[in-house]
Amino acid sequence: MxxxxxxxIDLSKREAEVxxxxxxxxxxxxxxxxxxxxxxxxxxxxVVVSIGPLNGYFPFASKTSFVLENDGMxxxxxxxxxxxxxxxxxxxDGLVLAGACDAETVLDIVDEEVKFLDGFSAGADVxxxxxxxxxxxxxMDAGNLLLDGYFGLKSGFVEKKFIxxxxxxxxLTGTKTVDLPDxxxxxxxxxxxxxxxxxxGLDFGGRPSCSGCPLGCSESRIGEMGGNILVHSLVACxxxxxxxxxxxxxxxxxxxxxxxxxxxxxxxxPDLFSKxxxxxx
Amino acid sequence: MSTLKxxxxxxxxxxxxxxxxxxxxLARAGLAGxxxxxxxxxxxxxxxxxxxxxxxxxxxxxxLVEICPRGVFEGQEANEA
Numbered sequence: 001m002x003x004x005x006x007x008x009i010d011l012s013k014r015e016a017e018v019x020x021x022x023x024x025x026x027x028x029x030x031x032x033x034x035x036x037x038x039x040x041x042x043x044x045x046x047v048v049v050s051i052g053p054l055n056g057y058f059p060f061a062s063k064t065s066f067v068l069e070n071d072g073m074x075x076x077x078x079x080x081x082x083x084x085x086x087x088x089x090x091x092x093d094g095l096v097l098a099g100a101c102d103a104e105t106v107l108d109i110v111d112e113e114v115k116f117l118d119g120f121s122a123g124a125d126v127x128x129x130x131x132x133x134x135x136x137x138x139x140m141d142a143g144n145l146l147l148d149g150y151f152g153l154k155s156g157f158v159e160k161k162f163i164x165x166x167x168x169x170x171x172l173t174g175t176k177t178v179d180l181p182d183x184x185x186x187x188x189x190x191x192x193x194x195x196x197x198x199x200x201g202l203d204f205g206g207r208p209s210c211s212g213c214p215l216g217c218s219e220s221r222i223g224e225m226g227g228n229i230l231v232h233s234l235v236a237c238x239x240x241x242x243x244x245x246x247x248x249x250x251x252x253x254x255x256x257x258x259x260x261x262x263x264x265x266x267x268x269x270p271d272l273f274s275k276x277x278x279x280x281x
Numbered sequence: 282m283s284t285l286k287x288x289x290x291x292x293x294x295x296x297x298x299x300x301x302x303x304x305x306x307l308a309r310a311g312l313a314g315x316x317x318x319x320x321x322x323x324x325x326x327x328x329x330x331x332x333x334x335x336x337x338x339x340x341x342x343x344x345l346v347e348i349c350p351r352g353v354f355e356g357q358e359a360n361e362a
Contacts, residue, residue: 057310059298082321085297089311126323133318133332148295150326177304177311187305194298204350208327209296214350216294 001025001259004033004093008041009107009114011165012099016114026265029053029093030235031076032273034067037096038074039280044098045069047161049087052234054253055212056088057186059194060240062210063224065232070157074280076232077158080220081151083136084235085211089174101166110173120168129171139169150208153223186256193243193253200239213237229270283338285345285356292351293329295319302348306340316340 003022010016027033029052037048047068054061063078064087087095090111101116108115108129120126123141130137138147145159146152153159162168180186194214202217209216217239224238228245236244243249247266254261303317304310312318316337322328331353337345342356 082295082297085312089313132320133315134312137323139323146326148321148326149323174311175313177309177313180305180308180310183305183308190301190305206292206294206351208329209294211295211297212301214296214298216296216350 001261004029005091006037006094006096007090007092007109007112007114008096008098010044010098011101011105011167014101014116016112018112024093026268026272027276028233028261028266028269029055030065030233031067032229032233032269032276033094034065034076035074035273035276035280037094038067038069039276041096041098042069042280044096045100045161045164047097047158047165048094049083049097050094050235051084051087052236053257053259054234054236054244055084057257058190058253059197059212059214060200060243061234061236062212063232063235063237065235066153066158068157068161070155070160074277075155075157076226077153077155078224078232078235078238079147079151079153080210080223080237081136081147081208082211083138083147083172086134086136086172086174089134089176089178090172091174091176097161097165097167100164104166104168106168107170109171111175122168124168126169126171130173131175134175135171135173137169137171140167148208151210151221151223155225181258182256189252189256193249196243199242200237202239210237229273230266233269233273283342283356283358285333285337285342285354287331287333287353288355289351289353290329290331293319293331293353294351295321295329296350298348298350299345299354302345303337303340306344317345
């Protein structure tokens with residue numbers, strides 16, 4: 001399998017580097033990969049932003065994982081909205097925000113290119129950044145961090161880190177496309193999963209929705225914390241746990257995208273996660 | 282002639298299932314080059330603009346109409362006229 005591709009952003013040095021990490025493959029993605037990345041880069045007080053292999057491709061695989069340290073505890077949080085699709089189609093499995101900026105900075109990321117922009121104030125208009133339709137904007141405004149002006153995380157942990165790192169915002173644009181090798185099979189599986197929308201136990205709310213989810217529920221606005229390790233390594237919606245904790249479904253999705261994880265590897269994921277957390281303690 | 286019309290833009294919730302459906306018909310995944318784009322208003326996070334490329338008429342429009350959970354689109358394919 002291809003190595004995990006990470007964008008390591010050193011805020012202190014105002015440098016960014018693409019890192020290919022084959023040793024992260026067993027961690028699949030999301031929270032399991034996030035804690036391992038945090039472990040690798042903990043000296044930088046990193047905020048690790050990551051997705052799983054199904055984000056951008058299948059319904060309800062719609063969240064973005066954040067792993068960070070808060071008051072001595074490793075926390076995992078899941079943001080709704082459009083960011084996971086943009087990260088997937090920038091070609092990365094994760095971003096590491098390492099260190100801290102000297103002055104308040106906005107990051108403008110288009111695929112592998114990172115610009116460190118000065119001269120913005122909190123809540124400033126950043127709508128000129130990125131490419132419309134292919135971007136997500138995560139921005140501090142009045143002490144709150146909001147994605148695309150709507151989606152947030154209620155804990156305040158990510159906000160604290162962004163303030164400490166002097167990151168006022170982040171615009172991420174993903175411009176890559178991926179050819180689908182077997183569209184017929186992929187479409188059938190996509191529709192089968194989408195057809196299970198009513199099993200999430202949420203109403204069709206008509207509110208802004210996460211990418212790849214038709215529900216527009218009230219829960220997406222405040223994000224999620226903790227939960228099933230496999231589901232959060234795929235960075236699926238927690239309400240879709242019945243779908244994405246089914247190994248048959250997960251294998252079918254991974255197989256069609258060219259990932260050949262074994263049952264043993266997926267079943268070992270919770271232990272791998274626990275082991276990594278213990279190494280951090 | 283096949284046509285896809287944005288009938289109820291104000292109903293769009295930004296789920297991008299139409300973008301995925303469009304790209305799927307082109308045998309790819311991603312956001313770039315999609316004949317449908319969803320543009321977010323970051324000042325008003327609950328507002329969306331839907332942008333159509335005329336080339337969308339080359340696709341199976343019924344599928345695009347049907348995948349939208351909010352009934353944003355109306356469409357007619359040539360062979361249905």
